Amino acid sequence: MNDSWIVRKETKPIFVGDVGVGGSHPISIQSMTNTNTADVQATIGQIEDLQAAGADIVRVSVPDKECAIAFKKIKTAVTIPLVADIHFDYKIALLVADSADCLRINPGNIGKADKVQQIIQAAKDNNVPIRIGVNAGSLEKDLQKKYGEPNSDALVESALRHVEILDRYDFQNFKLSLKASNIKMTVESYRKFSKLLDQPLHLGITEAGSYRAGSVKSSIGLGLLLAEGIGDTIRVSLASDPVDEIKIGWDILKSLNLRSRGIRIIACPSCSRQNFNVIEVVNELERRFEDISDDLEVAIIGCYVNGPGESKAADVGLTGGPSNLLYVDGSPLKKVSNEKLVDTIESQVREKLEKKASDNIIAKG
Numbered sequence: 001m002n003d004s005w006i007v008r009k010e011t012k013p014i015f016v017g018d019v020g021v022g023g024s025h026p027i028s029i030q031s032m033t034n035t036n037t038a039d040v041q042a043t044i045g046q047i048e049d050l051q052a053a054g055a056d057i058v059r060v061s062v063p064d065k066e067c068a069i070a071f072k073k074i075k076t077a078v079t080i081p082l083v084a085d086i087h088f089d090y091k092i093a094l095l096v097a098d099s100a101d102c103l104r105i106n107p108g109n110i111g112k113a114d115k116v117q118q119i120i121q122a123a124k125d126n127n128v129p130i131r132i133g134v135n136a137g138s139l140e141k142d143l144q145k146k147y148g149e150p151n152s153d154a155l156v157e158s159a160l161r162h163v164e165i166l167d168r169y170d171f172q173n174f175k176l177s178l179k180a181s182n183i184k185m186t187v188e189s190y191r192k193f194s195k196l197l198d199q200p201l202h203l204g205i206t207e208a209g210s211y212r213a214g215s216v217k218s219s220i221g222l223g224l225l226l227a228e229g230i231g232d233t234i235r236v237s238l239a240s241d242p243v244d245e246i247k248i249g250w251d252i253l254k255s256l257n258l259r260s261r262g263i264r265i266i267a268c269p270s271c272s273r274q275n276f277n278v279i280e281v282v283n284e285l286e287r288r289f290e291d292i293s294d295d296l297e298v299a300i301i302g303c304y305v306n307g308p309g310e311s312k313a314a315d316v317g318l319t320g321g322p323s324n325l326l327y328v329d330g331s332p333l334k335k336v337s338n339e340k341l342v343d344t345i346e347s348q349v350r351e352k353l354e355k356k357a358s359d360n361i362i363a364k365g
């Protein structure tokens, strides 16, 4: 789903497991586990929760050998592509290169060139891509000195250095991120870098903050870039349950009509004209629709001021009034009492989805 008001930059596609990143592949959504990776069962459980919420790719930190051994076990138990997040110790990357779907490294903190070379060779041998993660918080010391403080030029220069290292070993199977917690710096960095190279870009506002503030910050930062066609995969970084990162990631892509998943609820903010409790109905429906991944638009509008227009435009719509009116496919279907609102809308939506599914089966013959 792309209304084509956004023209995406066509980057060189790579594959993280079976998920294409870049080119014309859909913008993928990632999160990162926050369990102890050595706790195999807990980590598998969280990966499955993230997958159920709509994650395309999950990143798992691998800080030591024990976690590397656990990572291999985890990988055999899950179906979603896993990125191994590695810092400082090149041997960890060598250990997991045969099981990871992508290695996230920062050549700058791996150390001597021969160590970086060994990681690149392992990635080549296993046909695994690398994600270079440049971060304003861990810029090389000489760049900090040169620029005085982290800025977009420093981030871009750091990224280009890393690209040069990969180029030296003729390695093109990589994507990059240039993250900062500051929206302006992040947006400028990605804009500048995107003009220079065609590698896929992983977007994120790092350390964005709490659930609420971080969601807003990420939506603005990622939204600005995505609307300009920049970005092939995203992570919303929140100090919150990782599942929230996936939900917000989807909401960002859905808001820009870049991807669709699940029920899109259009609701009025409600006011004294409302003929039923709009907020309660919307919250309850959102909870009940969590298991649905098919795309459908549902309008919940409190009164006749905006109700008929929005309800007719949605797949299923409800306009509040002295008699609440249910619309299906643009036409009024029946009156619904306040007590039966949620149940009626839910069953109407599920009925429509079942019909859609059986129509698809018939169409496929």
Ligand code: SF4
Pocket (backbone or CB within 6 Å): 268, 269, 270, 271, 272, 273, 274, 275, 301, 302, 303, 304, 305, 306, 307
């Ligand atoms: S649609 Fe009606 S109830 Fe909803 S905010 Fe507008 S005037 Fe108020």
